[in-house]
Amino acid sequence: MNDRLKALADAGVSIWLDDLSRERLTSGSLAELIQDKHVVGVTTNPTIFAKAISDADAYAEKISRLAAEGVSTDEAIRVITSDDVRDAADLFKPVYDDTEGQDGRVSIEVEPSLARDTEKTNRQAKELWEAVGRENVFVKIPATKEGLPAITATLAAGISVNVTLIFSLDRYKAVADAFLSGMEQAIENGHDVTKMASVASFFVSRVDTEVDKRLDAIGTDQAKALKGKAAIANARLAFEAYEEIFDTDRWREIETAGAKPQRPLWASTGTKDPSYSPTMYVDNLVTRGVVNTMPEATIKAVEEHSQFSGDTVRGQYDAARKVIADLERLGISYDEVVQVLEDEGVAKFDASWSELQDTVTAALKGAAQVTAPKVSTHNGDWSEVVDRLVSEKIASRIAAKDATIWGPEAESEASIRLGWVDLHETSRPLLAEIEALQADFRSEGLDRVVLSGMGGSSLAPEVITRTAGVELVVLDSTDPSVVARALAGDLSKTVIVVSSKSGGTVETDSHRRTFVKAFTDAGIDAASRVVVVTDPGSPFEKLSADEGYRKTFLADPNIGGRYSALTAFGLVPSGLAGADIAELLDQAAEAAPELQADSTDNPALWLAAVLAASAGRDKAIITAEGSDIVGFPDWAEQLIAESTGKNGTGVLPVAVEVGAPELRSEAADLTNALLAEKATSGVPTALTSGSLGGQFLLWEVATAVAGYLLGINPFDQPDVESAKKAARGLLDAQPEPEAAAFTEGSVEVRGSEGLLDGVDSLQGAVDALLGKLDEKGYLAVMAYLDSERDADLVSVRPALATRTGRPVTFGWGPRFLHSTGQYHKGGHPEGVFLQITGAHPTDVEIPDRPFTFGTLISAQAAGDANVLAERGRPVLRLHLTDPASGVQQFRALFGN
Numbered sequence: 001m002n003d004r005l006k007a008l009a010d011a012g013v014s015i016w017l018d019d020l021s022r023e024r025l026t027s028g029s030l031a032e033l034i035q036d037k038h039v040v041g042v043t044t045n046p047t048i049f050a051k052a053i054s055d056a057d058a059y060a061e062k063i064s065r066l067a068a069e070g071v072s073t074d075e076a077i078r079v080i081t082s083d084d085v086r087d088a089a090d091l092f093k094p095v096y097d098d099t100e101g102q103d104g105r106v107s108i109e110v111e112p113s114l115a116r117d118t119e120k121t122n123r124q125a126k127e128l129w130e131a132v133g134r135e136n137v138f139v140k141i142p143a144t145k146e147g148l149p150a151i152t153a154t155l156a157a158g159i160s161v162n163v164t165l166i167f168s169l170d171r172y173k174a175v176a177d178a179f180l181s182g183m184e185q186a187i188e189n190g191h192d193v194t195k196m197a198s199v200a201s202f203f204v205s206r207v208d209t210e211v212d213k214r215l216d217a218i219g220t221d222q223a224k225a226l227k228g229k230a231a232i233a234n235a236r237l238a239f240e241a242y243e244e245i246f247d248t249d250r251w252r253e254i255e256t257a258g259a260k261p262q263r264p265l266w267a268s269t270g271t272k273d274p275s276y277s278p279t280m281y282v283d284n285l286v287t288r289g290v291v292n293t294m295p296e297a298t299i300k301a302v303e304e305h306s307q308f309s310g311d312t313v314r315g316q317y318d319a320a321r322k323v324i325a326d327l328e329r330l331g332i333s334y335d336e337v338v339q340v341l342e343d344e345g346v347a348k349f350d351a352s353w354s355e356l357q358d359t360v361t362a363a364l365k366g367a368a369q370v371t372a373p374k375v376s377t378h379n380g381d382w383s384e385v386v387d388r389l390v391s392e393k394i395a396s397r398i399a400a401k402d403a404t405i406w407g408p409e410a411e412s413e414a415s416i417r418l419g420w421v422d423l424h425e426t427s428r429p430l431l432a433e434i435e436a437l438q439a440d441f442r443s444e445g446l447d448r449v450v451l452s453g454m455g456g457s458s459l460a461p462e463v464i465t466r467t468a469g470v471e472l473v474v475l476d477s478t479d480p481s482v483v484a485r486a487l488a489g490d491l492s493k494t495v496i497v498v499s500s501k502s503g504g505t506v507e508t509d510s511h512r513r514t515f516v517k518a519f520t521d522a523g524i525d526a527a528s529r530v531v532v533v534t535d536p537g538s539p540f541e542k543l544s545a546d547e548g549y550r551k552t553f554l555a556d557p558n559i560g561g562r563y564s565a566l567t568a569f570g571l572v573p574s575g576l577a578g579a580d581i582a583e584l585l586d587q588a589a590e591a592a593p594e595l596q597a598d599s600t601d602n603p604a605l606w607l608a609a610v611l612a613a614s615a616g617r618d619k620a621i622i623t624a625e626g627s628d629i630v631g632f633p634d635w636a637e638q639l640i641a642e643s644t645g646k647n648g649t650g651v652l653p654v655a656v657e658v659g660a661p662e663l664r665s666e667a668a669d670l671t672n673a674l675l676a677e678k679a680t681s682g683v684p685t686a687l688t689s690g691s692l693g694g695q696f697l698l699w700e701v702a703t704a705v706a707g708y709l710l711g712i713n714p715f716d717q718p719d720v721e722s723a724k725k726a727a728r729g730l731l732d733a734q735p736e737p738e739a740a741a742f743t744e745g746s747v748e749v750r751g752s753e754g755l756l757d758g759v760d761s762l763q764g765a766v767d768a769l770l771g772k773l774d775e776k777g778y779l780a781v782m783a784y785l786d787s788e789r790d791a792d793l794v795s796v797r798p799a800l801a802t803r804t805g806r807p808v809t810f811g812w813g814p815r816f817l818h819s820t821g822q823y824h825k826g827g828h829p830e831g832v833f834l835q836i837t838g839a840h841p842t843d844v845e846i847p848d849r850p851f852t853f854g855t856l857i858s859a860q861a862a863g864d865a866n867v868l869a870e871r872g873r874p875v876l877r878l879h880l881t882d883p884a885s886g887v888q889q890f891r892a893l894f895g896n
């Protein structure tokens with residue numbers, strides 16, 4: 001055991017490693033540092049990852065899988081870095097537990113190009129936190145001026161933060177203030193702050209590098225005498241500020257809720273000037289309650305010859321102040337030095353990030369290959385079913401567009417719904433048209449693409465663009481704050497794709513009207529910014545022509561919305577946003593022969609068999625645990641729910657997050673259909689893999705086959721219309737809202753008949769609803785709220801699944817009406833329904849319509865609840881009079 005490192009740890013300095021790589025994880029060298037060298041945490045940054053990933057061999061396998069799935073460079077970087085950080089976090093978990101969350105932490109940094117953008121930093125911090133999915137992680141955010149509000153917002157969301165790139169005392173104080181505000185808000189928002197932590201990474205050696213350079217230029221003895229002193233003086237003064245800030249009533253108030261102070265972390269502590277001691281930025285910064293993150297060489301140097309005695313920080317403040325004052329007297333401006341360092345710091349990380357992107361782009365190109373879809377089945381034997389499907393030639397008949405497969409009643413619908421089987425050929429001519437339009441837009445500086453579409457018109461483009469890592473603003477909500485946010489983007493760079501097969505969908509029509517007015521109000525020729533995708537002959541085709549919209553793409557009418565991923569509906573918005581849509585068609589083309597073959601090797605037959613021929617099992621848990629296709633379960637959910645959930649039968653798709661409780665359930669009515677590498681429980685499971693284009697076709701064929709096995713018509717959606725009709729009725733009649741049974745805090749409570757008898761608390765109301773769940777039941781949470789603003793609500797899904805032991809679907813309204821909404825009304829009548837709506841502090845008008853977005857979404861929610869209640873389903877309706885506090889109040893019921 002090494003005495004010097006132990007002495008440092010005993011003196012209260014947490015020793016962290018400023019490095020991470022796959023090699024460190026697989027070789028066991030990180031584990032050794034933890035075990036033998038007192039290392040209790042890890043920091044990473046873009047430079048560290050750029051270096052790690054340049055070791056191509058360590059990442060080769062992962063890169064080739066990512067290449068096969070067609071993911072973008074940025075998405076690949078996200079996967080690689082968050083996988084490494086997650087594995088390191090797991091290695092440090094015992095340290096984290098032993099130190100009650102103080103150490104055992106691993107940091108992952110937001111992209112450096114976002115350092116000057118508060119909103120994007122904010123968003124990415126949340127995404128990284130979710131992507132890693134471990135509580136002992138720190139999301140690193142640079143302490144630029146724009147970073148400060150993001151630090152507060154990220155902490156307020158319950159996420160632990162490492163603030164990086166701090167050089168100046170003033171900025172350090174602003175960081176501490178941002179921390180205090182963030183913790184105050186986290187407490188207010190009901191987060192468990194005992195689990196949170198934060199560090200403020202103060203950069204040390206770089207200050208000497210910059211100041212020494214200036215001192216050398218001055219060249220006098222007096223100047224030379226000051227060399228190597230500025231960095232330590234600066235850090236010590238930061239610690240003085242820390243002591244003052246964390247000795248205030250404001251902090252003490254936060255501390256009473258169980259929060260830990262934001263510890264100073266000494267970063268950039270490797271010695272750069274070889275004439276200095278290699279341990280100088282360690283030995284001179286020893287004090288209880290700090291972290292020193294070091295490259296391995298510095299840890300080794302400390303192990304071999306560190307020398308310090310006692311606390312080397314406290315009580316050194318006057319001397320430190322004198323160093324800074326002496327430098328000023330020599331004409332070296334402190335403010336200038338720290339600003340140069342901050343700018344350089346951001347630029348250096350930016351350069352590392354570009355290097356990282358180049359390395360990964362090249363590696364992806366090198367490994368690129370189209371991977372045909374594969375399905376492996378587990379925990380059951382479906383060979384008899386598959387043999388039957390092969391002998392009945394179901395796959396080749398689907399490929400030949402044989403409309404008789406689903407029986408005489410379905411024949412006329414099926415005869416106009418099988419156009420999707422050869423889209424990899426028929427959609428080719430679209431590519432050039434989309435490419436040309438995209439080039440025109442780019443040349444006009446139009447690079448923000450908004451897509452207005454519902455269900456089949458939005459879910460595929462969402463998966464395609466998220467997987468490709470390109471930006472597409474998907475507008476599939478009528479919540480006024482969602483609409484307002486889409487309108488608040490830079491309209492001078494915006495085009496809107498309005499996609500509607502029928503041309504009569506109220507959501508898209510309302511979006512279109514609103515955007516046209518917003519463009520016009522901004523002095524922009526609205527018609528030139530609207531692109532339409534619709535079916536030939538729809539009212540929308542005519543309207544588009546009459547209005548002179550920029551371009552109308554007519555899709556193949558012989559394809560239903562949920563099978564339209566590779567039609568103009570999927571390809572136009574995705575291509576305009578910059579996704580590689582030609583590759584998507586190549587992937588489907590590669591997959592098609594296998595999926596059309598009457599062979600026991602046809603993966604679609606196996607997927608269909610697991611979904612629809614596992615006795616007594618009518619709920620499929622879907623997740624994309626091992627895959628880098630982003631958001632696929634939401635797309636598959638619509639395909640399966642609308643195709644099968646009718647006539648009181650079907651398969652309920654339950655899209656869940658990684659690690660969801662349902663994935664470990666052994667319940668007798670579940671199957672799992674996972675984009676994952678291994679089965680997660682003993683229930684019948686199909687694991688699917690392959691490129692996105694191939695997966696689209698695989699699941700479409702499998703769903704059509706599942707329809708055949710279930711004896712239903714997989715191409716109609718008889719019950720989607722019922723909720724639309726009820727909403728229209730309410731919009732016309734505008735009835736007084738039904739009185740609440742009672743109100744608790746920010747939540748008004750209403751229930752379907754009899755549900756709330758004798759109930760007078762929110763907890764009691766939820767218990768009453770859950771009490772209606774039977775052993776084959778499921779709970780549907782339907783949130784007519786803002787999926788971004790109210791994102792915290794999502795955490796109730798796993799909490800409810802754990803509590804009930806039953807599957808829980810979560811849908812944002814009205815989006816889910818075009819997806820699981822069909823199953824809820826037409827499938828097995830086993831659901832109990834929790835609807836959550838919210839007040840609209842600001843509403844958005846819809847031009848030339850007698851209702852606003854606020855009244856529209858309220859009518860949609862009420863109409864949906866009425867239809868469910870009419871069908872005898874229990875419905876609990878919670879209305880949040882203040883969405884922010886209501887969401888937290890509701891979450892608090894489940895201890896989260």
Ligand SMILES: O=C(CO)[C@@H](O)[C@H](O)[C@H](O)[C@H](O)COP(=O)(O)O
Pocket residue numbers: 018043044045107140162163164165201205206265267268269270293
């Ligand atoms: O910010 C943290 C830890 O929070 C570190 O990873 C930090 O980025 C590194 O210590 C520095 O980038 C290293 O800088 P340098 O030694 O190359 O000057």
Ligand SMILES: O=C[C@H](O)COP(=O)(O)O
Pocket residue numbers: 453454455456457499500501502503504505508561562818
């Ligand atoms: O899934 C389809 C949605 O209900 C939207 O229909 P639409 O494309 O006709 O507007």
